[in-house]
Amino acid sequence: MTNKIKHIAVLTSGGDSPGMNAAIRAVSRACAFHEIKCTGVYRGYQGLIEGDFKELGPRTVKNLINRGGTFLKSARSKAFMTREGRNQAFEHLKNNSIDALVVIGGDGTFKGAEVFGNEFQFPIVGVPGTIDNDIRGTDHTIGYDTALNTVVEAIDKIRDTANSHNRLFLVEVMGRNAGDIALNAGIGAGAEEILIPEENLGKERLLESLKRSRKSGKTSSIIVVAEGDQIGKNIFELADYIDTNLDSYEVKVTVLGHIQRGGSPSCYDRVLASRLGIGAVDALINQHKAVMVGIAHKKIVNVPFEQALAGSNDIDTDLLRVADITSI
Amino acid sequence: MTNKIKHIAVLTSGGDSPGMNAAIRAVSRACAFHEIKCTGVYRGYQGLIEGDFKELGPRTVKNLINRGGTFLKSARSKAFMTREGRNQAFEHLKNNSIDALVVIGGDGTFKGAEVFGNEFQFPIVGVPGTIDNDIRGTDHTIGYDTALNTVVEAIDKIRDTANSHNRLFLVEVMGRNAGDIALNAGIGAGAEEILIPEENLGKERLLESLKRSRKSGKTSSIIVVAEGDQIGKNIFELADYIDTNLDSYEVKVTVLGHIQRGGSPSCYDRVLASRLGIGAVDALINQHKAVMVGIAHKKIVNVPFEQALAGSNDIDTDLLRVADITSI
Amino acid sequence: MTNKIKHIAVLTSGGDSPGMNAAIRAVSRACAFHEIKCTGVYRGYQGLIEGDFKELGPRTVKNLINRGGTFLKSARSKAFMTREGRNQAFEHLKNNSIDALVVIGGDGTFKGAEVFGNEFQFPIVGVPGTIDNDIRGTDHTIGYDTALNTVVEAIDKIRDTANSHNRLFLVEVMGRNAGDIALNAGIGAGAEEILIPEENLGKERLLESLKRSRKSGKTSSIIVVAEGDQIGKNIFELADYIDTNLDSYEVKVTVLGHIQRGGSPSCYDRVLASRLGIGAVDALINQHKAVMVGIAHKKIVNVPFEQALAGSNDIDTDLLRVADITSI
Amino acid sequence: MTNKIKHIAVLTSGGDSPGMNAAIRAVSRACAFHEIKCTGVYRGYQGLIEGDFKELGPRTVKNLINRGGTFLKSARSKAFMTREGRNQAFEHLKNNSIDALVVIGGDGTFKGAEVFGNEFQFPIVGVPGTIDNDIRGTDHTIGYDTALNTVVEAIDKIRDTANSHNRLFLVEVMGRNAGDIALNAGIGAGAEEILIPEENLGKERLLESLKRSRKSGKTSSIIVVAEGDQIGKNIFELADYIDTNLDSYEVKVTVLGHIQRGGSPSCYDRVLASRLGIGAVDALINQHKAVMVGIAHKKIVNVPFEQALAGSNDIDTDLLRVADITSI
Known part of the structure; x- marks a missing residue:
C-alpha cells in the first residue's frame, strides 16, 4: 500500500x-x-x-x-x-x-x-x-548559467577599459572548490589566462605565458581567477607579483563578488x-x-x-584545451 | 598517404x-x-x-x-x-x-x-x-541560447505593461518550422499558452483555455506564438478572433522580429x-x-x-508538459 | 487658516x-x-x-x-x-x-x-x-529616458543583423504626436534617417538621401520612424516604396511596439x-x-x-542638425 | 582676417x-x-x-x-x-x-x-x-549617465541576495572627490544610507540610523559608499565596525571597481x-x-x-533630502 x-x-x-x-x-x-x-x-x-x-x-x-x-x-x-x-x-x-x-x-x-x-x-x-x-x-x-552571463557581461565592461589603456586585469570570480565558472566564463570573456583550483599553473609559468602573449602583439589582457585558486596567497598578492615582474602592463584587480548571485x-x-x-x-x-x-x-x-554529495563534477579537460587555443 | x-x-x-x-x-x-x-x-x-x-x-x-x-x-x-x-x-x-x-x-x-x-x-x-x-x-x-534570452527579456518588458493594464498579449517569435524558441522562451517567460508549428491546438480550445485561466484569477496573459504556427492565418487574425470572442481582456500583438538575431x-x-x-x-x-x-x-x-540535414530535432514532449503545468 | x-x-x-x-x-x-x-x-x-x-x-x-x-x-x-x-x-x-x-x-x-x-x-x-x-x-x-535606452538597445541588435547582410531596416518607435523618442533614439542608435511627425521630409527626398549615402560607402542603414510620421500611409507602405525604388538594399521592417513601455x-x-x-x-x-x-x-x-496641457514641447531644432551631421 | x-x-x-x-x-x-x-x-x-x-x-x-x-x-x-x-x-x-x-x-x-x-x-x-x-x-x-545605470544594475543584483538573506551590504562606487555617482545611484538603487565625501555623517550616527531602520521593519539594507568618503579608514574597516556594533545583520562588502568605466x-x-x-x-x-x-x-x-577647472559642481542639497525621505 x-x-x-x-x-x-x-x-x-x-x-x-x-x-x-x-x-x-x-x-x-x-x-x-x-x-x-x-x-x-x-x-x-x-x-x-x-x-x-x-x-x-x-x-x-x-x-x-x-x-x-x-x-x-x-x-x-x-x-x-x-x-x-x-x-x-x-x-x-x-x-x-x-x-x-x-x-x-x-x-x-x-x-x-x-x-x-x-x-x-x-x-x-x-x-x-x-x-x-x-x-x-x-x-x-x-x-549557474545566469552567473556565467553575469560574469561575462561584467568582464566585457572591464575589457572596454583594459583595451583603452593597455592594461592587465585580474578578475576574481566565485568558485571556492570548483573552477567551472572561471573556466567557462573565462573562455566566454576571451580571457588570456584562467586560474582554477583544479590546476596550479605556478607563478613562473603564468609570467612566461604573459610575456609570450605580450610579444605576440596583445596590448591588453584579462586573467580570470577562481576564488579557490592556489597560485598566490590571494589575488592582490598575485597582482603585485605580476606588477613587479612584468614591465609592460599596468596591473589592476577586480573582485566581482555578490553581483554573481543575483539578477534575473x-x-x-x-x-x-x-x-x-x-x-x-x-x-x-x-x-x-x-x-x-x-x-x-x-x-x-x-x-x-x-x-x-560525492563531490564536484570533474573539470572538463576539453575546455582547458579550448581555453589554451582561443587565447593564443 | x-x-x-x-x-x-x-x-x-x-x-x-x-x-x-x-x-x-x-x-x-x-x-x-x-x-x-x-x-x-x-x-x-x-x-x-x-x-x-x-x-x-x-x-x-x-x-x-x-x-x-x-x-x-x-x-x-x-x-x-x-x-x-x-x-x-x-x-x-x-x-x-x-x-x-x-x-x-x-x-x-x-x-x-x-x-x-x-x-x-x-x-x-x-x-x-x-x-x-x-x-x-x-x-x-x-x-539559439542568446535568442532565447533576448525573447525572454523582451517578454519580461511586455509583461510589465500587461500586468499594469490587465491585457492579453500575443507575442510572435521566430521559428518557421521549429517551435523550439517558442516553447523554451514561452516557458521561460511564464507564458499562458505557447503555439508551435508541431502542434495545432485549434482556436476553440485556445479560447476555452483562456476562459478557464481568467476564471482561475489571472488578470493578464502572454501567449507566445511561433511564426510557423498554423492556428490562424496570422497572428493579427488570431488576435481579432480572441478579441471578438473573449470579453475580459484587451488584446494586443507584438512581433519581435529581427531583434532576435542580434545582440552580444x-x-x-x-x-x-x-x-x-x-x-x-x-x-x-x-x-x-x-x-x-x-x-x-x-x-x-x-x-x-x-x-x-534530415530535418529538425523532434519537439521535446516533456517540455509540452512543463508548459502545461507551469501555466496552470 | x-x-x-x-x-x-x-x-x-x-x-x-x-x-x-x-x-x-x-x-x-x-x-x-x-x-x-x-x-x-x-x-x-x-x-x-x-x-x-x-x-x-x-x-x-x-x-x-x-x-x-x-x-x-x-x-x-x-x-x-x-x-x-x-x-x-x-x-x-x-x-x-x-x-x-x-x-x-x-x-x-x-x-x-x-x-x-x-x-x-x-x-x-x-x-x-x-x-x-x-x-x-x-x-x-x-x-522617457528608459524608453530611449530600450529603443537604442533594440536597434543595436538590429544593427548586428543589418551590418551582416547589407540591409536597410525601417524601425518604428512610439510617438504619435511627438518625435522626441525617434529623434533622440535615432541619434543614439546612429540612424541614417529619422522620420518624425514634426517634419515631413517627403518620400522623394528620403530616397535621394538614401542613394547619396549608399554612394558614400554605407553598406547598411537604419531608418527610425516615429508612429505619427506622415511620410507614407504606414511603415509597410513606405518600405515597399523604398524597395521598389532603390536597388541596392534588401528592405526590412521592425515595429518595436510595447517593449518600449516596460523594463526596469x-x-x-x-x-x-x-x-x-x-x-x-x-x-x-x-x-x-x-x-x-x-x-x-x-x-x-x-x-x-x-x-x-498646452501641447508638446517643441522639437529641439539643434537635434535635427545633430542628426544630419552624425549620419553623414 | x-x-x-x-x-x-x-x-x-x-x-x-x-x-x-x-x-x-x-x-x-x-x-x-x-x-x-x-x-x-x-x-x-x-x-x-x-x-x-x-x-x-x-x-x-x-x-x-x-x-x-x-x-x-x-x-x-x-x-x-x-x-x-x-x-x-x-x-x-x-x-x-x-x-x-x-x-x-x-x-x-x-x-x-x-x-x-x-x-x-x-x-x-x-x-x-x-x-x-x-x-x-x-x-x-x-x-556619467551610463555609469549610474551600471551601478544601479549591479546593486539590483546585490539586492536580490541581500533580500534573500537579511543582509547588510556596503557597496563602494567610484568618486574620489565627488559624491555625484554615490548620491544619484544610491537614490536610484534604493539605498538605505549614502556616504559621500562632501558630508561626513560620522560612524555613530550611521549606526543609530541603521538601528532605527531595523526597528522600522527593514530586513535587509544596502549602503552606498563613495570611494572618497571619510567615515572610516576604508570600506572594510567600516564594515567591521558595523558588524561589531550591530547584531541583527550579517555585513558584506562589494567594491564595484572598473566595471563602472565600461559598457555600451x-x-x-x-x-x-x-x-x-x-x-x-x-x-x-x-x-x-x-x-x-x-x-x-x-x-x-x-x-x-x-x-x-574651478572644481566640482556642488552637491545638490535637494538630493540629500530625497535620499533621506525615500530611505525612510
Missing part, C-alpha cells in the same frame, strides 16, 4: 541563486496540477524549526519566474544541526500534516536533508540550486528550474525519498543524495 | 546568429595553434565566387567574441546554385592554395556545402550557426562557438569531409551532412 | 511607464516622512469610482523602485468622463477622509484631474509619467520619479492645487495644469 | 568613459560635414608626442557609437608634463598641418590642454568625458557625446580657443578652461 502524497512543503536553503523563485513557482504549480496542497517555508531549515509557513497557491507565485533571489528567503541554521532543532522541525511538519519536503539548495542543503530524512523517515527530494555547478549527477545547477535568471535557468521543480513533485508522487532531481543529457533524473 | 591541411578558409552564410564571430575567431586561432594559414571569405558563398578574401591572423579576430552578427558578413548567393558559380568558387580556392573550408550557418549553408564538396571532392566542415536550433545531430546551434552572445553561445570552431579545424586535420561538428551530451561530435 | 493635509491618495492612470512604481514609492514615503496617511488607488480613476483602495505604508512599497509597470495598475475609465462617475469618486474620497490626490500619468490623466479638481474643489497634484515626453513645463517625463527604469528615471513623488507631496502640503510637478533646469517646479 | 580651420586632430586622454567613441565619431563626421580634414591621435598626449596619427574619414568611425572605451586609446603621459615633450607634440601638429585640437577627457586632460594651448598659441577645445561628473560648467559629462553608452550619453563632438568643431570654426564645450539647460555652451 502506498501513501499518497497530499501536502508538500518547499524551502530554499544556503546561498541563493537566480532561478530559485522559478523552482518554487514550479513546485507550487505542479502541486496545484496534481491537487496536492503546497506550503512554503521561510528562511530554510530555520523556518522549518520555527514553523514559519505560508500556503502557496498557483496565484501566490505569479510574476516570480523572472526574479532573482528567493522570496521564501534563505538562511543558515545552526539549530538544524542539533537533534533538538530537527525534532522541532519534524513536529511542525507533522502538526501541519505535511507529507513530504522539497529542498532547493546546494550540498549543505542536501546533507541536512539526508540526515533529517533518515532520522524521521521523512520523504525529501532535493533540487540543485547554486551558482557553483558543483553537484554530481546533474549536468547543471539552477543559477537566464531563459535556460528558468526552464531548468521549471523542469526540476515539476520533477521534484513527480519524484515524491512516485514514492522517491532522499534523492535529488537533476538533468542529464536533457532528461530529468533522480540521483540518490549520497551520490550527489 | 594523407594530405596535410595547410590552408583553411572560413565563411558565414545564411541568416546571421549571435556567436558567429566567436566561431570565426576560434577557427582562426585554432589554425594559428596548428600552424595552418587561415583566410576569411566575405559574404558567404557569394564572396567565394568573387574571391573576396582576407587573411585572418590571431590578432585580426581580437575583440570579436562579444559581438553579435558576423564581421565576415553573410549573404544568400543565387550564383552558387549554378554549376558555373561553383566552378568560379573552386577556381578561387585553388588559386589561393586553400585546402579546406569551414562553413558556418544553417541547413541551407550545409546543403550548398554538400553539393560543392561532392562536385570538387573538396573537404568542407560545417558549424551550426542559426538561432532556430533546427539542425539534427547537435543539441544546440550557435545563437550569451556565455553559453560563446563557449559553444569556441568549441565548435576548434572542432571544425580538428575535423579537417583528421581528414573528415562533408561533416558538421555538433555538440551532443557536452561532447564534440562529427555528423555527416546528410544526417544533419 | 490653512487646511493641513492629513491623508493623501495616489493613483496611476493612462499608459504605464517605467518609474511609475518609483514615484508611488516616493509619494508613500514622503507621506510617512510628513506623518500623512497614504492610500493607494488601484486601476486609476476607475478604482477611484469603485473605491478600490489600499493603505500604503513605507514598507508596503519596498523593492518596487526597480520594477517596470505600476503595481497599482492603470486603466482607462469611461465612467470618470461622466458627472455621475466623478460624483462616486468624490464620495469614496470623502468617506475615506482623503484630503488630496496625487495622479501619475500623461495629458489624459491631467485633463481628468483638472475637471475633477474644479468640480469638487479638490486638491490634486499631477506627476508626469509617460514615455512620450510630451508634457509642457517639464524637461522630462518619467519613463534607468537610474535617471528612478531619481526623477523619487524627486517628483516627493515634490507632489510638498506641493500639496504647500496648498497647491491643480498643478503638475515637473523638472526644469534640474529644479522641481510647479506647473498649472492648463499650462502643462 | 580669420584663419580658416582646415585640419583638426582629436584625442582621448585620462580615464576612459562610455561615449568617448561616440564623441570621436561626432568630431570626425562634423569635420566631414564642414569639409575639414580630421586626424585621430592614439594614446592621448603620448601619441601626440610620438606622432601616432590616423586619418579619420566618416566611414572610419562607423559602428562605434555603441561601443564602450575609446578606440583611439588613452594613456597618461609623463613626457607631456615636460616642455620638451610638448615641443615634440607641437612639431608633429605643425608637420601634419593640423590647425586645431579637440581633447576628450577630464580635468587632467584640460589642464594639459590649457598649458599647451598657451605655450604655442594653439587652438584647443575640450570635451568633458569622464564618469565622475566633476567638471564645472557642464550639467553632465560623457559617461546609454542613449543619453550617446546623444550628449554627439552634440558635444559637433559643438567642439563648431567652437573651433568660430575661432574659440581654450574652451570646453558643455551642456547647460539642454543648450551647448563654451566654458573657458579656467572656469571648467
